[in-house]
Amino acid sequence: MTQNDLPNRSTKMNLMHEDLARAHIDARLQEARERRRADVVQRSQRLARRAERASQRARLLLARSL
Secondary structure, three states: OOOOHHHHHHHHHHHHHHHHHHHHHHHHHHHHHHHHHHHHHHHHHHHHHHHHHHHHHHHHHHHHHO
């Protein structure tokens, strides 16, 4: 092993750690995006059910008034 190999190894290790950290961050960001997407879908489904119930109530009221 030469004196020049030591800095190269150190630099390679640092780069490996940076790559690993970057991969973890990317994975967490992807999970957060997926959770947000799922929240949006759930919210829209909940609002659609609420709108459907309101529509049914309105039809029932209209039928009763006739």
